[in-house]
Amino acid sequence: MKRRAFIKNSLLGLAATTAFPSRIFSQSRKADILIRGASVLDGLGNPAFGTDVLVRNGLIMEIGHFKKSVARKVVDARGLYLAPGFIDMHSHSDDDIFLYPHAESKIYQGVTTEVTGNCGYSAAPVRGRDAGARMDSFHEDGITGTWSDVASYRAALKKNGMALNQALLVGQGTLRKSIAGLEDRPLTPTELEEEKAALEQALTQGAAGFSTGLEYTPGTFTPTSELIELARVAARYDRLYATHMRDEEQMLLAAISEALTIGRESGVRVQISHLKANGKANWSKQIDALNMIEQAHADGVRVWIDAYPYTAYSTSLVAFLPAWSREGGNGALRERLQSTETREKILRELDAKVRGDLGGYDLIVISSTGNKAVKDIIGLSMKEIAAREQMAENEALIDLLEKDNFSTGFVGHGMSPENVEMVLAHPLTMIGSDGVTQAPYGPAAKDRPHPRSYGTFARVLGYYCRERKIFDLPTAVKKMTSMPAAQLGLKKRGRIARGMRADLVLFDFDKVTDKATFSDPHQYATGFEYVFVNGRTVVEKGKINKALPGRLLDLNSRGV
Template sequence: MHDLILRGGTVHDGFGSPGRTADVAIDGDRVTAVGRDLGPAARVVDVDGLVVAPGFVDPHSHSDTVPFMDGEQPFKLYQGVTTEIAGNCGFSPETFPSFGDYLDAVEAAGTTNNLAVLVGHNTLRTAVGGLDAVLAPGALERMGELAARAFEAGACGLSSGLEYVPGAYADTEELVALARVARRWNLVYATHMRSESEGLAGALDEAIEVALGAGIRLQVSHCKASGRAVHGASTMLLDKLVAARARGVDLRADVYPYQAFCTLLVALLPPAACEGGEAELLRRLADPAQRAALRALAEDPAQGTGVGIWREVAQDPSDVQLLGYGKRLSGWDALCDLLMADPQAMGVFHTMHEDDVARIMRHPLVSIGSDNDAPGGPTHPRTYGTFPTFFGSYVRDRSVVPMAEAVRKVSSATAAQFGLADRGWLGAGAVADVCVFDPAAIRHEGTYDIPDIRPAGVEFVVLGGRVVIDGGEFTGGRHGRLLRSGR
């Protein structure tokens, strides 16, 4: 007798094969059979009319600290996500003696869904050089040693966030050197590139150069053509990805189904504003002459990349929605005044064109990632609704991709890239992480003003053989696993 059978749903294997009506048998933490007439089970769930898919794998999350929050946090399970890749954009937790200590703490706290974690380049650089622009002699070697210890402890790869400090101070050679350390463990390099706007082409070239120089798999994070000056540049972006594949780069990318992104407002400033830390930032912003000089630098197109993202919104600063303040940005001085009062202030940036979002999403090299923050407080609706928005608004309503391809984009396409060989697909022997959803009902009605609305349409989620979403409701407990690379 099987432990559980999901009976009569439309099963998608995660590899892009057409869906078929079948039953899925689960015993312990594994799928043991997919077919018809599989025999009796301790529990049989009728899922006729529903899609049965591998549990979704999110390649780009910022859930690093979620295990340490009070209570259980099922906000990703409600979306069908069973596994997240955290530690993105160059940032992994800094408040632990070592990366291994952080992973141990996650295991001790427990996690509501599965979590694998990248080690961040910004975190490594801060550990050896603070927010100084120039590394001291021997600092890069020390960063390599810290990275190696993180990979030995189970980090699933290396991430960079080159629009943020101190990552923005790094040159390509520094990134290649660290990526070569990750290559020793056959891991992945995931990058928030140096520019996603006017410098997009050069930033893509740099990411590809790092991958070629280190012989490493490449994940291009949250692909976008941001800012009115580069609307339409998604075609160039995708052409470069295809050309790099032809040169032998093992790469993939991800995108979220929104025309706005969310980040710290300090990213609007040139990195020079932040050199030396927060006290130096505040001193510069308080000095009218330095404030003016920073603006000139931020608005100078001759500077290319590495001068912040102000030019993406300079034409219309009201494209920036100030989270927690209930208003839009009005200009440079308003930005500087706000950062003086709140250096950690965040905004939602309405800078992408819908045609670019859909074009990137449609491409077979691109998977779906949320870029979520921790739940609670003002945030982007992607934290609560990325995957239901994708399946509801883009797959069902707009037919951007067919269902089989959509399921592949949220499962095997990501799992394979991050070395999760027994997840992201449905078949005998796979880990029993399963999402069952109603294709006619799946949706998210959260907005940029009210993002924290529970999505609809995800009826059942099985995590390691345990039903954790049952009839749309969370059953309780922290039953996820920390997934350490190589273990």
């Protein structure tokens, strides 16, 4: 298929255009909310049109033109755009939502649903050989409640309450660790069947699919054949396989090839997470990566992409160390570092990766630490830390990890602005923050996280759509609404149409701004006047309230 034809066909979207019926409103069925005079963006990429929207019992009841008297509450939406609530296709809020149930950093930018359990890790299930230690860890972090599977996790979230919806992916790393720990070996046939059965149980309890983190342990120890077996289980339920691929630098194209092979062999829907060509030495690979994905999609592989609108990424610093050194966990790693010979080997491989693939230690900026004694380094680059400690840069990095019990987080500046725009504008790309629910209070306030948790969706609208004009507004909204809804199988979300769930966002396009920066990330986005989740108001006149109408979605439910 020619590129122009491909793009034209892809922009038709994952769902067909829905016509809006004009019906006579019955006074006997008074609405809860009348949103009056909005410019409606339906989520399908169609131009905005002026109309009113009635909400009742959590659903979009009618679309048309109505008198104020038909509803208990009237919202004056003149001069504002009304869109389906945004769906964060890639989030890590499984744990943090217990600590920040109002999800301020996400709600203030119009997110009404986020997909959690990404990159191979999920808060549920809690099972197998590490179940007790995992639950203890949650409680030590201040999380209340106890759960073992997706169903009991859903119950714990319901008891805790949350402002937005979530759809949970089951982490393959979480499943594998519960069976084989952090061992670098293939699973036995019995263990593989146990892993598949655990995934199937989660899917029957409403999980949205499964994810991998193939740069992390134990995902990095997983052969492709094991992933194909799991993907076949997910495909039987028509659920998603989301992958943080094996490499995003020098071996990017090989990693994409593996993801496409899994999709081709299993028939599963594939989501390539936070697609990027990381490190200046690898920037030229971005166009080839997109071409590979585009061709596979045209050939029938059900593959899509998500990305965030920043030239920096963020993860755990220990992930820079060679995979073989991380086998067995932090205790085993610490022991290996006691051996002079092994330590030197780790230092050499670390240095080759940072200087070769990633562009240098000055691009690695510390964002969080677990040890309060070293928190003064937050905001410093590894180059600055090494100079302060009068150590070689690779040695300073290892020294920091040892002092911080291998829990250090960082922001890495590694992508080109041109590539970010290229990926965001691609018709297969949806938007995912790769962030968490946060707020400028509590434990998160002490760190300097990536601004994506606060600004992703506002930045797509304000900077890349309004200022850079890499796509028009209907397309930008489509990437955040109907596209992710269709990929997830959420038939009642992602569009504005009669009978759809009333997850809605009302915003002033001229004022939408991402305030969060790398130096001052704890700043809410602006320009979002109202946000509705399941028909209830959670942001009113630009201010969040204390409503907690969200829930963990059950993908087996017909009304999801």
